[in-house]
Amino acid sequence: MLGSLSRWLAGRTLRSRLIAGLVALLALSCALVGVVTYIAVRGFLFHQLGQQLSEAAQRYKTCVDFRAPPPQTSPTDDENHRYPPAVPNCGNQISGQAAGTFTARLVKYTVTNANLTLGVCRLSRADQTLIAALPVDGTPVSRDLPSAHGDYLLSATRQNDGDVLVTGLPLSSLQSQLHWLELTEVVVFGLALALAGLSGTAWVRLSLRPLSRMTATATEVTRLPLASGEVDLPHRVELADPRTEVGMLGQAFNLMLGHVESSLARRHASEARLRSFAADASHELRTPLAAIRGYAQLARRRSDDLPPDMRQAIERVDAESARMSVLVDDLLLLARLDAGRPLERRPVDLTRLAIDATSDARVAAPDHRWVLDLPEEPVAVKGDEARLRQVLANLVANAAKHTPGGTTVTVALTEASNVARLTVTDDGPGIPDRLQSRLFERFFRGDPSRSRSAGGTGLGLAIVDAVTTAHGGQVELSSRPGLTTFTVTLPA
Numbered sequence: 001m002l003g004s005l006s007r008w009l010a011g012r013t014l015r016s017r018l019i020a021g022l023v024a025l026l027a028l029s030c031a032l033v034g035v036v037t038y039i040a041v042r043g044f045l046f047h048q049l050g051q052q053l054s055e056a057a058q059r060y061k062t063c064v065d066f067r068a069p070p071p072q073t074s075p076t077d078d079e080n081h082r083y084p085p086a087v088p089n090c091g092n093q094i095s096g097q098a099a100g101t102f103t104a105r106l107v108k109y110t111v112t113n114a115n116l117t118l119g120v121c122r123l124s125r126a127d128q129t130l131i132a133a134l135p136v137d138g139t140p141v142s143r144d145l146p147s148a149h150g151d152y153l154l155s156a157t158r159q160n161d162g163d164v165l166v167t168g169l170p171l172s173s174l175q176s177q178l179h180w181l182e183l184t185e186v187v188v189f190g191l192a193l194a195l196a197g198l199s200g201t202a203w204v205r206l207s208l209r210p211l212s213r214m215t216a217t218a219t220e221v222t223r224l225p226l227a228s229g230e231v232d233l234p235h236r237v238e239l240a241d242p243r244t245e246v247g248m249l250g251q252a253f254n255l256m257l258g259h260v261e262s263s264l265a266r267r268h269a270s271e272a273r274l275r276s277f278a279a280d281a282s283h284e285l286r287t288p289l290a291a292i293r294g295y296a297q298l299a300r301r302r303s304d305d306l307p308p309d310m311r312q313a314i315e316r317v318d319a320e321s322a323r324m325s326v327l328v329d330d331l332l333l334l335a336r337l338d339a340g341r342p343l344e345r346r347p348v349d350l351t352r353l354a355i356d357a358t359s360d361a362r363v364a365a366p367d368h369r370w371v372l373d374l375p376e377e378p379v380a381v382k383g384d385e386a387r388l389r390q391v392l393a394n395l396v397a398n399a400a401k402h403t404p405g406g407t408t409v410t411v412a413l414t415e416a417s418n419v420a421r422l423t424v425t426d427d428g429p430g431i432p433d434r435l436q437s438r439l440f441e442r443f444f445r446g447d448p449s450r451s452r453s454a455g456g457t458g459l460g461l462a463i464v465d466a467v468t469t470a471h472g473g474q475v476e477l478s479s480r481p482g483l484t485t486f487t488v489t490l491p492a
Contacts, residue, residue, distance in 0.1 A: 014208065015204055015205065019197065022196065022197075026193060026196045027193055030192060034189060041177075045174045049174055050153070052169055053140055053155055053167060053168070056097055056098070057138070057155055057157065059097060063090035063094050090115070098117065100172075101169060102117075102145070102169070102170075103166065104123075105166070106164040109132045110128075111123060122147060124146065124147050127145050130145070135156065136164050139155065140153050151170070151172070152169065152171060208246075213237050213238060214253050217253075221233060221260075236258075237250050239251060239254070271338075286328055289328060293322060297318060299314045300318060330463055337466045338466075343471070348381055348382065348384075350381060351378040351379055352378075353388060353389050354413050355372065356392075358396070361409070364400065367406065368409055370408075371408060372412075373411070379413050379415045379420050382491075383490070390463060391488060392411075394463060418491065420489070420492040421487055423486065423488075425484065425485045430480050430484050440475070471491075472491055
C-alpha cells in the first residue's frame with residue numbers, strides 16, 4: 001500500500017501533494033475526534049442509563065417488598081389487622097417507571113411474571129432462557145429481547161427469599177441519539193473537509209505563486225537558443241521574504257541566472273572574436289595562397305630543367321596550397337554564415353543539382369555504384385545555388401570517401417507539403433552511435449588517428465548544416481550497419 005501511495009505521489013505536482021496531505025491530515029484528525037467523541041458520549045449515555053436502571057430496579061424492589069406476604073402471626077396478634085393481598089410480582093403500573101421499562105421475577109430460575117410498563121409483554125422461551133442466564137450481581141448488560149420489541153439494558157438482583165428480580169430499560173432512545181451523533185459528525189466533518197480542501201487549495205496556490213513564477217521564468221529560459229549567439233535572458237523573478245524557503249530559492253535562482261547570463265555574454269564575445277579572426281585570417285590568407293599556387297604552377301611548367309626531388313617538392317607545394325585554399329574558403333564561408341550575412345534568394349532547380357552532383361561522383365569514385373532517384377517534375381527552391389551545390393557535393397563526397405568500393409549510394413529527391421527533401425543513402429558499414437551526435441561539429445573527424453592527407457578537414461558536414469540552416473531548413477542523420485541516410489529538408 002505504501003508503494004502504491006509513493007507511486008501516486010511521485011506522479012503529482014507539489015501543489016497536489018500538499019493539498020492531499022492537508023486534507024488527509026485533517027481527515028485523520030476529524031476521524032480521531034469523531035471516534036473519541038462518539039466513545040465519550042456513548043459512555044456518558046450508558047452511565048446515565050445505568051443510573052436510571054438502578055433507580056427503576058429500586059422502585060421495582062420496593063414494590064415487590066411492599067406487596068410481599070405477611071409474616072407468620074402468633075395467636076396474640078390482632079385478628080383485625082389486615083395486610084395487602086399477596087401477589088407473585090408487581091404489575092406494569094409501578095409509579096415513576098418510564099414507558100417501556102421491563103420487569104420480571106424469577107423463582108427457582110423460572111420466570112413467574114414479566115411486565116412492560118405501558119405495554120404488553122409475552123416472553124418467548126428463548127427470551128426466558130436468556131433472562132434466566134443473566135448474572136444476579138446487579139451488573140447492567142445489554143441484550144436483545146424480541147418479545148419486548150428491541151434491545152434492553154438489563155440488571156438482575158437476588159432477593160433475601162432467593163427470588164431474582166430483573167429490571168430493564170430500552171436502548172432505542174440511546175441508539176437513536178448515537179445514530180444522530182454519527183450522522184452529525186459525518187455531515188459536519190464532511191463539510192469541514194470540503195471547506196478545508198477549497199481554502200487549502202487557494203492557500204497553497206497563493207503560497208506557491210513565487211514557485212510558479214520561477215517555473216515560468218525557467219521555462220522561458222529553456223526556450224531560448226542558448227547554443228550560440230547573443231542571448232538576452234528574461235527578467236529576474238520577484239523575490240519573496242529572503243527568510244523563507246521560497247525567498248531563498250528565488251534569490252539563488254536569480255544569482256544563477258546572473259551567472260548564466262555573464263557566462264553566455266563572455267562566450268558570445270569569445271565566439272565573435274574567433275569568427276572575426278577566422279574571417280580576417282581567411283581573407284588575408286587567400287592572397288598569399290594564390291601567389292604560392294601561381295609560383296608553384298609556374299615552376300612546374302619548367303620542371304624538366306629541375307632535379308627529380310625538386311620537381312616532387314614543387315608538386316607537393318602545389319597540392320598542399322590547393323588543399324589549404326579549400327580550407328580557407330570553407331572557413332571564410334562558415335565565418336560569413338555565422339555573421340548572418342544574407343545569401344542569394346533565387347529559384348534553384350534541385351533536380352539539376354542532384355544530376356550534376358551524381359555525375360561528378362561517378363567520375364570521382366567509379367568504384368561505387370551511383371543511383372539517382374528523381375520525381376517526374378522538377379523540384380525548385382529559393383536560395384543560393386552555389387551554396388546548395390556545395391551541400392550536395394559535400395554529402396556525395398562524404399559517402400564516397402567513408403564507404404568501401406562497391407557500395408551503392410542513392411541520391412533521391414522528393415517534394416511534399418511545400419517541403420523538398422534531398423536524401424543521400426548508402427549501404428556501407430554505417431556510423432557508430434557514439435559519433436552521430438558530433439558529426440556536424442566543426443573540425444570533427446570520426447577517426448582522429450588518420451592522416452590529414454587521407455581524411456578531410458572536418459568542415460564538410462559542418463558546412464552542410466550551416467548552409468541548410470541559413471536556408472531555413474534542417475539536416476538529419478539516420479545510420480545503422482547497412483543503411484546510412486543524410487536528409488536535407490528545405491522549404492519548397
